[in-house]
Amino acid sequence: MTVGEPIHSQLRINSYGSYLRRRFGCRVSKVNVDGGFTCPNRDGSRGTGGCIYCDNSSFSPKETQALIPVEEQMAAGMAYHRERLSSDKFIVYFQKYTNTYGPVEKLADLYRRALAHPDVLGISVGTRPDSLSPAAIDLLTDLAREHYVCVELGLQSMDDAILTRINRGHTLAEYLDAVERLSGRGLEICTHLIYGFPGETRNGFLKTARLIASLPVNSVKLHQLHAVENTRLADMYRDGSWQPIGIDEYVATACDFLEELPARVTVQRLYGSAPLAIRVAPNWNLKNNQMWYAVINELRRRGSWQGCRLASEVRAA
Template sequence: MDYDLKKRYGEKVYRIALDGGMTCPNRDGTIGSGGCIFCSANGSGDFAGSASCSVSEQLAHGKQLLKSKRPVHAYIAYFQAFTNTYAPVEYLEKIYMQAVSDPDVRILSIATRPDCLDEDILALLERINRIKPVWVELGLQTIHADTAAYIRRGYELPVFERAVNDLRARGIEVIVHTILCLPGETKQLMFETLDYLNHMDIQGIKLQLLHILKGTDLAVDYERQPFWSPSMEEYIELLGSCIIRLRPDLSIHRLTGDGPKDLLIAPLWTSRKREVLNTLHRYLKEQDLWQGKEYHE
């Protein structure tokens, strides 16, 4: 992703994670009340800003933190916490416009569920996409119905497919969030999810290693009966196998992720993010692996 953005904007573009103050239909009783089985109390927004602050204030704070470490001029406003289209369209317009009105924001990125994109919201996203590029990140995780039921995803695959088609019909870029090493999923099942996505009209993908976090129902299952969680070496090898299968034009937005250290139960090695990425780059070079090497239409 960094390479693509540098080509597009002539410089590195940094993400600022935001909290729009929303919840999720999988938490408020509309679909369920416990959320997805792996989701922390912050709704995957553990590194996002505070919803007690306005979007403009969160952006200003994020800029200050980034600029204290390096010179930065360009940002992605990333609505990360919970389901970021799950609110009245008038409220969504207010917070999205606060984000894109910032002259340093290049892209509006919105993480959401595919079952939370009605016609009014799609029309809003289409309008904003004419002002600045809009990315919509859809949480798919897996294509397999048994796993989806276990993680309490709360929607079936045709809902995802319809969301992708609706967004692309409006010229909006789609990024898909997947989770590797979900309980019970073999390498072949993970590859089937990637092969399926290779044939979807999507522009980006996130490969997220499953994190077991304190306070989640997944943690309860893990403590009751521990399931397999890969070592760093096993995961690096798995990533190599995934990368060579991916369509060459897909932008890879994430390769592992890192959970909050105070919540992370397993795998603990993921907290050493720089070491993980350096090891991955070295492995790919040594094994002569690259994205799309074994991709076949």
């Protein structure tokens, strides 16, 4: 499939995994590493308490200080993916917390050490829109001259009232500013979204597909809002002030979203899961690929696919 070409009716979704395979000509997996970062929405520089769904216990000093060298984390992750998925090459994913929140020297050291491995094609860096200094963007731009570099921006909701309600600590305007500052530099941009916030409506959420369609965003990750232990969201579930959406509502909304998402945007994820030991609600007990196929099956039932509701000029943009 080329950029702008309608999604094949059998394919339904432009998956990120397929995109990587087309782009690099081999099986590529993402390997998660913990770079030892924290979050400005936790340490008081931007906010305190964090997002209402963020696991408090994961911010204990023990977790953030006892770091295994990134090379060891990569080796373990690569061995796992080689064994399980026969992966050939890897993208190192700096996932935990805010991975551009630190001195640029620390960022450069970590990113370059990850990229030094001969089987690593690139890096993916998860961060917040308010945590991208000009120096960090210049560093990522420099690395992108020779490697694949994706910046994963947490937006979660485009509704500022919801962002305030979930104590997100940034606005839509800051996300738009970050996208503008990242664009045109050879970087890929991924946007993280969640559906099911307190007070959120399906129509309100679906505006996000139109927003993404208007921006130079390369991929999205979407999941349902879910509560884990040690979060304010878990408290809200227990005191009845938040009810999780049902699985049928989520699948239907994910399909509506995809139908309005341009085919050029790849889809990295459609589900969020948590270990049983800390899972509070909802309790769908699905594996990632089960949700993926639930969405594909619903698209098939509808006779629809990603981008099918867009005018042809938007599909091809």
